[in-house]
Amino acid sequence: MAQPKRILVACGTAIATSTVVAKSIEEEMKKRGIQVITRQCKASEVKGLEHGYDLIVTTTPLPKDLEVPVIQTLAFLTGIGKEDVLNQIQKALE
């Protein structure tokens, strides 16, 4: 079986927004047959934590010089464009 993909989920405080985002990504990717492991962090912690992750999903702006692909989205909170973002995430993990 393939290694689970690792996603770093960032928001402002790592307690509210990223919780919703991480949970939604886990559930939705599972439905698509993709196993993911998520870790939540504060936006300020991303630089330094990024290594070892396949993808970063964030609700708040991040530094521009990251070495891992970044998807910035509010879709998991507002529902707007959620399918598109899920497709983007799936594509980024393939």
Next chain:
Amino acid sequence: MASDKIKELLVPSAVYIQLDAPDSKTVIETLASRLFEAGFVHASFAQAALDRESRMPTGLPLGGKYNAAIPHTDIEHVIKPGLALATLKNPVNFQNMIEPESSVPVQLVILMALEQAKTQVEMLQEIAGVLQDEIIIEKLIKAVEIPQIYEAFS
């Protein structure tokens, strides 16, 4: 979408209808002081929420008629989990979470006093569910008395 978790965690003395506030700062201070008086947060919570809001804002464009904001801050300012809610008489500007340089006119504010996120996943998911439900948002904004806020979540 029924949301018992939200109803359980709403602090009755911290629910405002048609709050007449000139700006986001006033809304956050008003709600935070009610959470403080009710024993849910430390005195430091209001300033911490304001600081966090100015660095990393929480305005959310919902794509419909109304927008929301979900201010919150670090767990050390919280005594026990609770939610404060205000609908606003006139929209006030919050900065956009994803694009802090642009502002969002907000008419629904849910101030969240959160402890460890893991214990509150369900509640947080329900809040996201509410934000995605135009009918509930409309019911909340149109509420003219407090019980209607609770009904909107039923």
